[in-house]
Every structure is written in structure tokens, then in C-alpha cells.
Amino acid sequence: MKAKVHITLKPGVLDPQGKAIGRALASLGFSGVGEVRQGKLIELDLQADDAESARVEVRAMCDKLLANTVIETYTIDLEP
Amino acid sequence: MKAAVVVFPGSNCDRDVRVALEASMGRPPAMVWHAESTLPESDLIVLPGGFSYGDYLRSGAMAAHAPAMREVVARAKAGVPVLAICNGFQIATEAGLLPGLLMSNASLRFVCKDVHLRVEHSQSLFTDCFRAGQVVRMPVAHRDGNYFAEAEVLDALEDEDRIAFRYCTPAGELADGANPNGSIRSIAGIFNETRTVLGMMPHPERLADAELGGEDGKTMLDRIVAALG
Numbered sequence: 001m002k003a004k005v006h007i008t009l010k011p012g013v014l015d016p017q018g019k020a021i022g023r024a025l026a027s028l029g030f031s032g033v034g035e036v037r038q039g040k041l042i043e044l045d046l047q048a049d050d051a052e053s054a055r056v057e058v059r060a061m062c063d064k065l066l067a068n069t070v071i072e073t074y075t076i077d078l079e080p
Numbered sequence: 081m082k083a084a085v086v087v088f089p090g091s092n093c094d095r096d097v098r099v100a101l102e103a104s105m106g107r108p109p110a111m112v113w114h115a116e117s118t119l120p121e122s123d124l125i126v127l128p129g130g131f132s133y134g135d136y137l138r139s140g141a142m143a144a145h146a147p148a149m150r151e152v153v154a155r156a157k158a159g160v161p162v163l164a165i166c167n168g169f170q171i172a173t174e175a176g177l178l179p180g181l182l183m184s185n186a187s188l189r190f191v192c193k194d195v196h197l198r199v200e201h202s203q204s205l206f207t208d209c210f211r212a213g214q215v216v217r218m219p220v221a222h223r224d225g226n227y228f229a230e231a232e233v234l235d236a237l238e239d240e241d242r243i244a245f246r247y248c249t250p251a252g253e254l255a256d257g258a259n260p261n262g263s264i265r266s267i268a269g270i271f272n273e274t275r276t277v278l279g280m281m282p283h284p285e286r287l288a289d290a291e292l293g294g295e296d297g298k299t300m301l302d303r304i305v306a307a308l309g
Binding site: 014017064066068 | 137138141145174179180181183184185186187188228229230262
């Protein structure tokens with residue numbers, strides 16, 4: 001089973017990298033881009049048998065290491 | 081007194097801390113590799129600056145789970161003083177020894193220069209060589225020094241006198257131009273609840289010899305060493 005963990009900054013947390021990307025896009029002529037937020041994608045190969053136990057385990061991984069929940073939030077997508 | 085410096089893969093200020101501590105203590109501190117699961121008997125633990133694990137994932141995130149850190153956290157909870165400098169501060173927040181975390185500098189640039197710090201609270205092992213309100217100059221060298229915590233956490237830090245240093249102008253005033261990294265409320269260093277853990281982005285060990293440009297850092301380390309016997 002594969003898990004994809006998307007980690008993004010919580011709303012309201014300043015994202016200087018996202019802002020720099022937004023400015024670069026504007027300078028390249030891409031108009032009409034609103035706020036840009038940058039995050040991380042982490043792909044995991046798991047040996048879990050069922051989706052429920054995989055989700056519980058990945059959530060623990062996120063809380064312990066993958067994300068810092070002071071500023072980040074995460075979503076977990078599982079693929080068989 | 082005995083001190084231990086924890087060395088992680090990518091630490092690069094561990095030697096400077098060793099030299100500065102040896103000058104203050106008259107004997108070298110124990111240098112403890114991160115993979116060790118035990119620490120020698122220590123009256124002071126230092127988490128040095130650097131780029132542990134190349135800042136992978138988040139600065140300090142990987143090092144915070146190193147075997148030696150489990151022991152550091154246990155000792156800190158038992159009251160052993162911990163001085164966490166720069167990357168050490170990042171590691172201490174990720175390990176839960178201190179609240180909040182250090183984000184990328186607002187400028188997205190590495191900042192390496194002397195800054196002015198206002199001593200916010202002098203009643204601690206680490207800061208009682210200074211007086212509250214005193215302005216000291218110390219070097220910073222980091223890309224991820226932008227302190228952040230939620231408003232309730234910041235209010236609690238202020239209410240409990242747990243802000244050690246703030247970035248300021250030479251006259252001691254807070255100003256955006258005097259804040260090198262965008263830290264919220266200009267915070268440069270904080271204490272834990274018992275003021276036995278200090279996390280700070282500036283480097284006192286780089287000001288421990290007159291030939292390096294000053295001795296404010298030596299004053300601080302000498303005082304810590306004297307207090308710990």
C-alpha cells in the first residue's frame with residue numbers, strides 16, 4: 001500500500017517561499033495568480049494490510065516527525 | 081563542573097563551543113556523538129549550532145529524534161541545564177524542550193552578521209551576568225531563525241518572563257530593521273518553564289575571545305560555569 005502525505009502551512013502562517021514563487025510567476029507574465037502556498041509531498045511504501053491501520057500509522061508518523069503541527073497541517077491519501 | 085556537547089552529523093559549531101567551554105571551565109567538555117544512548121554525568125548540556133542532517137525535512141527535526149536526544153530530554157526534565165544555540169535551538173523546539181519553532185528567515189536569505197540583543201530577563205542561570213534591558217552585541221548565522229509560536233504561547237512566554245533576548249537597535253528599541261529574520265515579537269531566545277533550558281539563535285561561543293571581536297559570550301559562559309561550580 002502506498003501513502004501520499006501532503007504537508008502544507010496552516011492558513012495565516014507566513015510563507016515567504018510561496019510569496020517569492022508568486023512574484024516570480026508575475027514577473028514571467030502569468031497574471032491572475034492569487035496567493036501561492038508551497039508545501040511538501042512525502043510518498044511512503046507501507047506494508048500495512050488494510051487502509052484503516054495504515055491511516056492510523058501514517059497519522060502517528062505525521063504527528064511525531066513528518067509535520068510540525070505548530071505551523072503545518074497534513075492530509076493522507078492511501079492507494080492500494 | 082562537567083559539561084557535555086552533543087554532536088550531530090552536520091553540527092559545525094561544536095568545536096567552537098568546546099574551545100569556549102574549555103576556556104571557562106579549565107577542562108574540556110565531553111563530546112557526545114548523537115548515536116550514543118547514554119550521556120556522561122553532566123551539570124550542563126550544550127546543543128551546538130550547525131546544519132544537522134542538512135536541515136532535511138525541517139531544521140532540527142531529524143536530530144530531535146537521535147538516541148542522545150532522548151537522554152537530553154530526560155535530563156532536561158530532571159532539571160539539568162541545557163544551552164541550545166542556533167541549530168541547537170531548532171532541535172530543542174522539535175524535541176519539545178521549548179515551545180514554537182524556527183521557520184525560514186522572512187528574507188529567505190542566510191543571515192550572517194552581528195546583531196544587537198536586548199536582555200529581557202536576567203534572573204536565570206544563563207542571563208544573570210547581564211541586567212534586564214541591557215543591550216549586547218552577538219553574531220547570528222542562520223537561514224532558519226524566524227521564531228514562531230501561536231499567540232497564546234507567546235502571551236504565556238511574556239507573562240512568565242520566559243523571553244530571554246529580543247533583537248533590537250543599538251539603543252535597545254524594537255524595530256523591523258533590527259530584526260534579522262522576521263521573528264515574531266522580535267524573539268531571539270526563550271526559556272523553558274523553569275528557565276533551565278535556554279534556546280537562542282545568536283552564538284555566544286563566537287564572542288568568547290577578544291580576537292574574535294568581543295567577550296560578551298565569554299562573560300555569559302564564565303558566569304554559567306561559575307554558578308554550576
